[in-house]
Amino acid sequence: MSVLFADRAAAGRALARALAGRTWAQPLVVLALPRGGVPVAAEVARALHAPLDLLLVRKIGAPGQPELAVAAVVDGTPPDVVVDEETATLSGADTAYIEQQAQRELQEIERRRHVYLQDREPLPVRGGTAVVVDDGMATGTTARAALRALKRRGPGRTLLAVPLAAHSAVAPLAAEVDEIVCLAQPWPFHAVGPHDGNFRQVDDAEVLAALARTRGDAGATATAPP
Secondary structure, three states, rough: OOEEOOHHHHHHHHHHHHEEEEEEEEOEEEEEOOOHEEEHHHHHHHHHOOOEEEEEEEEEOOOEEEEEEEEEEOOOOOOOOEHHHHHHHHHOHHHEEEEEEHHHHHHHHHHHHHHHHOOOOOOOOOEEEEEEEOOOOOHHHHHHHHHHHHHHOOOOOOEEEEEEEHHHHHHHHHHHOOOOEEEEEEOOOOOOOOHOOOOOOOOHHHHHHHHHHHOOOOOHHHHHOO
């Protein structure tokens, strides 16, 4: 299976080149899906001279297959839960299972809001451009949840940018955004990792460092947990 990007930073730089030269309605905000999307989005934000913020969303994995998304929950009032009905049915994830897992993932979202954002409010996007970035999509369920929650914040234009994704994940998301920029749709596609040369897990310290670099505030990394 071919490696398309050396690492997430390389994937972000490739996305940034694909987005270069555009005129953006202001405010322009790059929104990462943590944690994997943050190193990718940081490169995009730097190239576009735009602030970087987070969309706090968590995947709900299938029973016994945590990497297979059957649903996703995203921060909000109320929180949004988006279910991939076909995958949920095939994997045996019933409503009670999804509700139980959603409550657990909301606790992790709350932790991340405190650690990454120090409980600050999200950057405003109303009337402007929101560029939503992830490191890849296998099912698109997580991105769909994030995009539907983002819509409540009233961006004038929403663009979803990913370095690679399954074609089956991209097509259904067309109705959720104004534009999708996806650099590669390899086939067969089972997961993002095999197509990336360095796809290690992103930790809290790396997320904080990326946020700090885009703010020019290196001191923020000092709050990273051990």
